[in-house]
Amino acid sequence: MILLTGENLNIEEMRSILFQNEKIELDKNALIRVQNSREAVERIVKEGRTVYGINTGFGKFSDVSINEEDVRALQLHLIRSHACGIGEPFEERVSRAMVVLRLNALLKGFSGIRVDVLERLAYMVNHSIHPVIPSQGSLGASGDLAPLSHLALVLVGEGFVWRDGQHIAASDLWTEHAIEPLxxxxxxGLALINGTQAMTAQGVVNWLEAETLAYQSEWIAAMTMEALHGITDAFHPAVHKARGYVEQVDVAKRMLVWLEGSQLVTVQGQKRVQDAYSLRCIPQIHGASWQVLGYVKEKLEIEMNAATDNPLIFEDGEVIISGGNFHGQPIAFAMDFLKIAVAELANVSERRIERLVNPYLNEGLPPFLSPQPGLQSGAMILQYAAASLVSENKTLAHPASVDSIPSSANQEDHVSMGTIGARHAGTIIQNARRVLAIETFCALQGTEYRGKEKMSPSLQDKWKEYRTFTPSIDEDRIFSIDIERISAYLQKETGFTTYLN
Structure with missing residues (x-):
């Protein structure tokens, strides 16, 4: 059970909630803050004070006053009118993250929302009720209005929820649970939709998958090192301490652990003096991506515990400020940075794939790892596929955050496009995982040719594990099936701490 306080939710707790369906509970002290904030809103309505978002219109309509008898209708109109997301829905896990993160932000007690609403959100998490939320349509300021409106629709008995991979009406869901919609x-309504939780939810899932992929890329690269008789001197601790990047030092250390006991790797001068960069510079290249992962994690954990709606209520309602915490620029930058870091893991992996299949570079392995070169093409086109994926990633890695289009009659004249950045980062991660799956497939074959009994004990274990569902190349076959199997297997490890220190 994860206790949500609005203050200290972290990435590892999100891993448990998202991948292991850990349940949540609400901190009692946080609920007191929420209740105090709500009482302030009710006083404002009762006294007839004009405050943005409480009894006014929204955006460019902020100067339109709303009568007390119309405030309920105002909220429902807001949710319905803003629920104009389009395109394919976010995956269900991202939807779950969105509910958790919006709930955690509201627990801070600055939003003026009722405890009843928060308890309903918690019920949704604990009963795996996940809204169907279209993934396109957000500018990333004023927050993720369209996606979060689809989340809010479920609370009022409209919209759709996930069930067994299908969509069912939220109204039917609440009937089944014998619960009235709110x-x-x-x-x-404004408190529910004015935040950055779509980009942050996708960002959290991205980070968890990228972290696992970064660890996986190391053992995969180590297996390639064995297949190519790579030189381990390049991983000597002194080399990396001399430069000083902790992440680089750590990658080099882990590479040596993976390769410990291997009879396939070499030392300087044994076969050649030095390796190509894609092998020799693994700690420098992968280590730089780890630096980015550290930066992104820091920003996500701040945003996960941030009050991002508008206006915010302070001092028991005596101070109500219209600000701009809904602006997604910090997460937009973080997601754009993550895109580059993961794209590079794929870029260097593709170069190692080329070395595994190219008869001029693969140290005597069969051309394209073919069992009958010429008659059978072997892994020739696998390198093509990897090259296609990394090229696509280079296009997707263009920063979304450099773009902005004014909205709401120029009242909202600069937006972050952070949700686009987060979505593109997710696609880059999927592509990168498939590239690394191709490298895995080729490295499995390469080490088999070299003699799997000569592999390091830890990599022998990996070889045996993956050979249970991806057999050797004894004849050309539809290799896309193998790549999808390996990619799916790699993705499943995201929910666990297999590689964590």
Whole structure:
């Protein structure tokens, strides 16, 4: 059970909630803050004070006052009108993350929302009720309005939820649970949708998958080192301490651990003096991506515990400020940075694939790892596929955050496009995983030719594990099946701490 306080939710707790369906509970002290904030909103409505988002219109309509008897209708109109997301839905795990993160932000007690609404959100998490949320349509300021509106629709008995990979009406879901949909009160609609939780939810899932992929890329590269008789001197601790990057030092250390006991790797001068960069510079290249992962994690964990709606209520309602915490620029930058870091893991992997299949570079392995070169093409086109994926990644890695289009009659004249960046980062991660799956497939074959009994004990274990579902190349076959199997297997490890120190 994960306790949500609005203050200290972290990435590892999100891993448990998202990948192991860990349940949540709400901190009692946080609920007191929420109740105090709600009472402030009710006083404002009762006193007839004009405050943005409570009894006014939204965006460019902020100067339109709303009568007390219309504040409920205002919230419902807001949710319905803003629920204009389009395209394929976010994957269900991202939807779950969105509910958790919006709930955690509201627990901070600055939003003026009722405890009842938060308890309903917690019920959704603990009963795996996940809204169907279209993935396109957000500018990343004022927050993720369209995606979060689809989340809020479920609370009022509209929209759709996931069930066994299909979509069912939220109204039917609440009937099954014998629970009435909520009726939103003053400010609650705005509190639910004015935040960065779509980009942050996708960002959290991205980070968890990217972290696992970064660890996996190391043992995969180590297996390639064995297949190519790579030189381990390049991983000597002194080399990396001399430069000073902790992440680089750590990658070199882990590479030596993976290769410990191997009879296939070599030392300087044994076969050649030095390796190509894609082998020799693994700690420098992968280590730089780890630096980015550290930066992104820091920003995500701040945003996961941030109050990102508008206006915010302070000092028991005496101070209400319209600000801009909904602006997604920090996460937009983080996602764009993550795109580059993961794209590079794929870029260097593709170069190692080329070395495994190219008869002029693969140290005597069969051309294209073919069992009958010429008659059978072997892994020739696998390198083509990897090259295609890394090229696509280079296009997707263009920063979304450099773009901005004004909206709401120029009231919202600069936006972050952070949700686009997060979505593209997710696609890059999928592509990179498939590239690394191709390298895995080729490295399995290469080490088999060299003699798997000469591999390091830890990599022998990996070889045996992956050979249970991807057999050797004894004849050309539809290799896309193998790559998808390996990619799916790699992805499944995201939910566990297999590679964590």
């Amino acid at each position: 009726v939103l009160e003053a400010k609650e």
